[in-house]
Amino acid sequence: MAVLSEESYQFFAELFENNNREWFEENRSRYDEHVRLPIKEVAEVTFPRLLPFLPAPPAKPRIMRIHNDLRFAKDKPPYKEHVGFSFGESRQVPADIFGGIGREGWVTGCAIGAQKKEEMHHWRRNLIENAELWNRYLDALRSSEKVKVQIHSSYKKPLYDDTPDTVMELVQAKSIWVIGEARVDFNLTPAEDFFIQLCKLMPLYYFMELKTTDLHEWLSKLGNDLKAPSTEVETLWEKFKN
DSSP: OOOOOHHHHHHHHHHHHOOSHHHHHHTHHHHIIIIIHHHHHHHHHHHHHHGGGOSSOOSSOEEOOSBOOOSSOTTSOSBOSEEEEEOSOSSSSSEEEEEEEETTEEEEEEEEEOSSGGGGHHHHHHHHHTHHHHHHHHHHHHHHSOOEEEEOOBOSSOSOTTOOGGGHHHHHBSEEEEEOOOBSSOSSOHHHHHHHHHHHHHHHHHHHHSOHHHHHHHHHHBTTTBOOSSHHHHHHHGGGTO
């Protein structure tokens, strides 16, 4: 049975210092044993449990390739410094929810990004119309662990006239990543811990994934139709009911 472990993170630590084809080929068996197969197994075990939570799930989890695409970026190293899996809707909405590992440990996150403004319209309206709710949940999540919100590139001219100041930076952004705290150890099993952390992020993913008309319907399912996997998650989800 393939298992994520210290060996998995160590592989990426060494790859960071030796990102070339010769080193990778010499260590390919380590990659298969400690990275590729364990990640694939976690994704396959987690996917059916996560399916009821996903408004428009893919047919199967997507596993990230470790090889960088060098066709249009010759200055990139040949290999990525992390790999993972994702469960977001394929292509139709530019949002995703994912897990992964790298040299610092394992993480979960959700993200949205697009070059065309209209592709992120629903996300922006969700923020504008539910700014207090977004901030309340994000603050609750941050009170229990380190969560980073990363913004990559923004529009300078305001996109909407009614954007609250508390979410202005997010509304103007062309891409947003919400990344959970990197961990090394697992409390239960890798699949169970990934599942719990993904459930913590699910409300934020709904803001990214769903149309404004569907957002509150799916948020109301959390803790009711969709049972929390732990008391910690249940307590977080309560923030949408208060």
